[in-house]
Amino acid sequence: MSLDVTRAEPLHDARQRLEHSRTSRLAQLQALDETRQATEDHLLAGQKTAMERVLKEIEEAFARIEDGTYGTCLACGKPLPAERLEILPYTRYCVACQRRSA
Numbered sequence: 001m002s003l004d005v006t007r008a009e010p011l012h013d014a015r016q017r018l019e020h021s022r023t024s025r026l027a028q029l030q031a032l033d034e035t036r037q038a039t040e041d042h043l044l045a046g047q048k049t050a051m052e053r054v055l056k057e058i059e060e061a062f063a064r065i066e067d068g069t070y071g072t073c074l075a076c077g078k079p080l081p082a083e084r085l086e087i088l089p090y091t092r093y094c095v096a097c098q099r100r101s102a
Contacts, residue, residue, distance in 0.1 A: 010082070011065055017089035018065075022058045025051050055089065061090040073097050 032048050064070040071080050075097035084091055093101065 011070065014065060014070060014089055015062075015090060017086065018058055018061055021089060022055065025055050025058070029055075055088040058090070060092070075101070 005079055008076055029048060029051050032051070035044060061070060064072075071085060072078070073094040074092045075095060078094055080091065080094055084095065091098075
């Protein structure tokens, strides 16, 4: 099996997880927009802002797949654990770097 095939399989899985995350967030945003018509609420506005931020992070993750940097921590440059990418496919940082930035 060539290296390209081995690398392509995890990226295909990552794309699927990202697509699922994007579809879920878009559906949640639509539901919030429908709810928001009935009531203006700061909590709903906060939820919408958070979902829009995650959608931006998802789009950035797609860009990292395209440029070949997906799966690498943007802070320390180390590979991100597969388990972390399964849980948060759009994550930019390893756990240690995420904690340092928080």
